[in-house]
Amino acid sequence: MAKSKAARKVLDSYVIKGTHKVVKAGDCVLLRASDPGNPPYVARLEKIEVDGRNNVKVYVRWYYRPEESMGGRRQFHGAKELFLSDHYDIQSGDTIEGKCTVHTFKSYTKLESVSAEDYFCRFEYKASTGGFTPDRVAVYCKCEMPYNPDDLMVQCEACKDWFHPSCMNLSQEQVKKMDHYVCPDCDSSGQQEGDKRQGNGEGGSQLEDSKTWPTDSGSQDGEKKSRNSHRVFPRSEQKPEPKKRKR
Structure with a gap:
């Protein structure tokens, strides 16, 4: 049976x-x-x-x-x-x-x-x-890379973009001591140019749409404005190897 x-x-x-x-x-x-x-x-x-x-x-x-x-x-x-x-x-x-x-x-x-x-x-x-x-990405800094929450970034008060200290020839210690930061482009061209970059003109749109990396979901709900520029998250020392899962 x-x-x-x-x-x-x-x-x-x-x-x-x-x-x-x-x-x-x-x-x-x-x-x-x-x-x-x-x-x-x-x-x-x-x-x-x-x-x-x-x-x-x-x-x-x-x-x-x-x-x-x-x-x-x-x-x-x-x-x-x-x-x-x-x-x-x-x-x-x-x-x-x-x-x-x-x-x-x-x-x-x-x-x-x-x-x-x-x-x-x-x-x-x-x-x-x-x-x-999603299949597109928002990019930041002059290196035009998506946001990695492990990395320290600082926000320009004029154009509101975010920058890696190393890309701006600054140390993390220098950035942490700053009360205000204005990027070199805005510092040389003035607030008017900064406002143009921050606004809804074609320049900002092309920056975010120029790459076909996966989209940073935070960029769609104001994450640029709310991010704490002096937050550093711990990075894991162990880098796991690729694995096969049991079926």
């Missing part, structure tokens, strides 16, 4: 093995990597099930680190940056090591301190094609 398939039941929550931490659908979790030398995987729980033998399975949507994407890690990617992928999977509940928080890009830039369990996501990533959503 054929054995009947064990009935599955959807659980509202699950207690992480060996801890008292409770997770539920919608939470972000850390899952044990297949290689013990690698950092844990990060995923969002979609559903938790238990079968008749009390085996817990979790349905997850993976986050990718920049170095795991087709384009690899780029200069503007933060150390704690993740991409929400379209890669779904099923894992044993026993592989969950802990909980974490994946912030929006805007809320991450406002954190006073960043813990080991804090990450941020500003892009969705299509694993099969390497495509990003």
Whole structure:
């Protein structure tokens, strides 16, 4: 006689093995990597099930680190940056090591301190094609690079653009001591030119649309104005290697 398939039941929550931490659908979790030398995987729980033998399975949507994407890690990617992928999977509940928080890009830039369990996501990533959503970028400074929240930047009071100290031949110590900053272009050409660059004319539009990097989502909701120019976020010393997830 054929054995009947064990009935599955959807659980509202699950207690992480060996801890008292409770997770539920919608939470972000850390899952044990297949290689013990690698950092844990990060995923969002979609559903938790238990079968008749009390085996817990979790349905997850993976986050990718920049170095795991087709384009690899780029200069503007933060150390704690993740991409929400379209890669779904099923894992044993026993592989969950802990909980974490994946912030929006805007809320991450406002954190006073960043813990080991804090990450941020500003892009969705299509694993099969390497495509990003959104697919364009806002750029800053004369180097025209997207904003990396790990890097110190200073805002010009005239044109309102943001600049890396090194690009302006300044040290971070000099920038931190400044009460005001005016970039060389505005300092030489005056406020009128600064207002022209800040406004809605073609110059500003072309700057933000000139590259086809993934778009900085913060640029669409006033993040330029709200960013603290003297905030420096800690950068992780460990750079995880690309990994393969268990299927």
